[in-house]
Each structure stands twice: as structure tokens, then as C-alpha cells.
Amino acid sequence: MINNQKIYMFLKNSDNVGKLEVICGSMFSGKSEELIRRLRRESFTKQNVLIFKHSIDKRYGENGIFSHNQESIEAFPVSNVLEMENIISKHPDVEVIGIDEVQFFGKEVIEFCNKYVNIGKRVVVAGLDLDFKAEPFYPMPELLTYADSITKLKAICMVCGKEAYASQRLINGNPAFKDDPIVMVGASENYEARCRRHHIVRDRNDKRAKIYFLFGTDINAGKEEVEKFISNKNPNAKTKTISIFKNEESVIDLRNSIEKSSHECDILFIRIIKSPLIPIEGDYSIIDLMSEYRKLSSVILISRNRRGMINEVLISHETIRKADLNLEDIYFTPSENPENPINIDNIEKIIKTKAIII
Structure with a gap:
């Protein structure tokens, strides 16, 4: 006896062609959760669904797709397109094909998806569109060009809480190097979602100096004293100082000076002599220059x-925070009235930054 639900679904979909749906985004953006939601819905409507995941991904289990919030659905673990083809050959009545972590399947998955879409199947894939270097994660870019629908999901930056841009790979708590291998599956202890501001990829060949912008509350705040203090803590480091005054150098000259100096020393101090909000050239201010090097x-x-x-x-502090700059420490230098010092404990509680007295 023919199932009435099957007859209904056949009549409903008989004039439809296949469809490729792509779900993409960074890690922790909810890609697997969205894929599970769509495939589970099709199962509820009695559609014949086949689901695949790459066998390299064993973070939460081997025989299913698992989201980071522990939603799951059964799936075949496979290592290549040929294995998917062999399984599909045993299920000729399949109507919906789901693939998680599609970026791991290589260029062959493009032809695979197009093949089944062209014979009327609905193919739903999920994966990373950018790798840990924030570069296109092939074959996702080409799948996106063939997609009938694209869902770009966003995670939250784990540093600042803003909208995330890419997946940050961390090795022993430090950003990975750009020449590290592309594929390295991990969970939260290996990866974080990061915004453009906080996504960092290190270069082993980058020998540029550590740059410190010295931002004083007034012109005589004690920048030179702080330079000496930091230099004494790093006795083997070669240091250099650049002072920025308003309207005394062009922006291009300043950039060139910073770039050149950063290759000539280990620590580069950049003294902000005037208010960072005062324009250097046109409407371009010192705070804009600082933001370039954040x-x-x-x-x-x-x-x-x-x-x-x-x-x-x-x-x-609020100026620095609003500009989304990396405030490392607050230094308090000796004053002419040492009997009336600032309340350091209150300052640290308010701005949540370490205070150092010299």
C-alpha cells in the first residue's frame, strides 16, 4: 500500500528541481546546529535523508553530527566523496543529502553536490568559509558560487563580544603561525571565534619591534621615565623613540618612520606629545594613526x-577604550606632591587595568 504522505510529498515536489543550500561562518557560529535543524525537519516530513560528516571530526562522537551545544543527529562518518557515493548507491530513494564540515572534502565535493542537485536532490552543506588565517577555505568559495541559497552565520568574538569574523587558532594559548597546517580539528581549547580587531595570525619571519604608544594625561606626565623603566626591565633589548607632534609631519612620513624604525630595534616607543584627538593632517588624528597599529x-x-x-x-582611559586600542598598563610617575597620591585601588577597580607606580 502506498503511503499517503509519500504521495503528497511526490505531488508537491514533482515539478521542483534540485537545490544546493550552503550554511557557512566561523567556528561557534551555529552551522552544525542549523544543519541539524533543517535535516531533522525533513525527517519529520518523512523525506528520505542521508547525512554525512567527515571522519576527521571526532570532537563529540563518531557516528553523528554534533553541535557545540550538544544538539545531534545520526550521520555516516566518511573520509572522501567516493565513500559517500558508495553509501548513496545503496539508498536510491534518497531525497535530501546533508554534509557537515564540507570544507574537508576537497574539490571533488563540488562535482558531487552539482551532480545530485542536477538530478533533483536537495543538498544541504555546512562548513567554514574562512580558514584560521581568515583566507578562503577551499572548496567553500566555489560551492558558494553554485549555491541556490546561502546562510552566513555569525559567532560572538570571545575577546570583546562583538560580531566575530573568523576562527582564531590558538597553540598553547598563543595565536598560530600562518605557515601552520590548514587542517587541525579542535574544540574550544584550540579555537575561538574572533572579530577582525582580535583575529591574529603570527608570522615567524616578522622581526618587527614591540610598539608602545605612550599616552600621557598631560604633556609632563613622565613618558621618558616610563621608557627608562621598561628599558631597564629589558636590558638586552634595543630601543628607539619617535615623538609625534601635531601638524609637524605628514601621515605618510609618520607611517614610513614607524615602519622603518620597527625593523631597527626590539622595542619602539612612540610618544604622543599633544592630545591624540588633535588632527595630524586634515581630519586624520593621532588616534586614527594609533588605530592602524592596534x-x-x-x-x-x-x-x-x-x-x-x-x-x-x-x-x-575612555578615549583609549572607545578607539578599541590595546591598553596594557597604567603607569603613575612621581609627582611634586608625594603626600597626596592618587587612590590606585579605586583606579584599578574602575578601569580594570593593572596600575604600576614608579
Whole structure:
């Protein structure tokens, strides 16, 4: 006896052609969860569904697709397209094909997907569109060009909470190097979702200096004293200092000077002499220049150690925070009135940054 549900689904879909649906995004964006949701829905409507996952992915189990929040659905673990073909040959009535971690299957999966879409199957795939270097993860770019529908999912940056851009690979807690192998499956201890600001890929051949922007609450905050303090902590490091005044250099000259100096020393101090909000050239301010180097630099906030400086410290901290710069430490230098120091404990609680007194 013919199932009435099958008759209904046949009549409903008899005029439809195949379809390729691509779900992509960074790790922790919910790709597997969305794939599971769609395939489970088709199973509920009595569609014949076959689901595959790459056998390299064994993070939560071998015989299923598992999301990071522990949603799951049964799947065949396979290592290549040929294995998928062999399984499909035993299920000629398949109507929907699902593939998780499609980026691991190589270029052959493109022909595979097109083949079954062209004979009327619905193919739903999920995978990374960018690798850990934030470069296109082949074959996903080509699958996206063939897709009938694309769902781009976004995770949350695990550093700042903003919308994530790519997957950050961490080796022993440090960003991976760009010449590391592309494929290295891991869970949260190996990868994080990161925004453009916080996604970092290291280069073993990059010998540029550590850059410190010295940001003072006023012109006499004690930048030179802080330079000496940091230099004494790194006695074997070669240091160099650049001072930035408003309207005294073009932006291009400043960039060239920073680039050149960063290859001539181990630690490069860049003193901000005037307010970072004052334009250098046109509407381009010192804070804009600092933002260009946010991935390569840290900001050190410097203030004299006296109680009357608390407002200047908080305003300067808020300027740095709003510009999304990397504030490393706050240094308090000796003041002319040592009997009336700033309340360090209160400052650290408010701005959640380590304070150092010199």
C-alpha cells in the first residue's frame, strides 16, 4: 500500500528541481546546529535523508553530527566523496543529502553536490568559509558560487563580544603561525571565534619591534621615565623613540618612520606629545594613526601620581577604550606632591587595568 504522505510529498515536489543550500561562518557560529535543524525537519516530513560528516571530526562522537551545544543527529562518518557515493548507491530513494564540515572534502565535493542537485536532490552543506588565517577555505568559495541559497552565520568574538569574523587558532594559548597546517580539528581549547580587531595570525619571519604608544594625561606626565623603566626591565633589548607632534609631519612620513624604525630595534616607543584627538593632517588624528597599529602595538597610559589627576586618567582611559586600542598598563610617575597620591585601588577597580607606580 502506498503511503499517503509519500504521495503528497511526490505531488508537491514533482515539478521542483534540485537545490544546493550552503550554511557557512566561523567556528561557534551555529552551522552544525542549523544543519541539524533543517535535516531533522525533513525527517519529520518523512523525506528520505542521508547525512554525512567527515571522519576527521571526532570532537563529540563518531557516528553523528554534533553541535557545540550538544544538539545531534545520526550521520555516516566518511573520509572522501567516493565513500559517500558508495553509501548513496545503496539508498536510491534518497531525497535530501546533508554534509557537515564540507570544507574537508576537497574539490571533488563540488562535482558531487552539482551532480545530485542536477538530478533533483536537495543538498544541504555546512562548513567554514574562512580558514584560521581568515583566507578562503577551499572548496567553500566555489560551492558558494553554485549555491541556490546561502546562510552566513555569525559567532560572538570571545575577546570583546562583538560580531566575530573568523576562527582564531590558538597553540598553547598563543595565536598560530600562518605557515601552520590548514587542517587541525579542535574544540574550544584550540579555537575561538574572533572579530577582525582580535583575529591574529603570527608570522615567524616578522622581526618587527614591540610598539608602545605612550599616552600621557598631560604633556609632563613622565613618558621618558616610563621608557627608562621598561628599558631597564629589558636590558638586552634595543630601543628607539619617535615623538609625534601635531601638524609637524605628514601621515605618510609618520607611517614610513614607524615602519622603518620597527625593523631597527626590539622595542619602539612612540610618544604622543599633544592630545591624540588633535588632527595630524586634515581630519586624520593621532588616534586614527594609533588605530592602524592596534594589532601590532600596546598603549601605555601615563599620569603623575597625585589625587587631582583622577578625572584626566578616566577621560584618557575612555578615549583609549572607545578607539578599541590595546591598553596594557597604567603607569603613575612621581609627582611634586608625594603626600597626596592618587587612590590606585579605586583606579584599578574602575578601569580594570593593572596600575604600576614608579
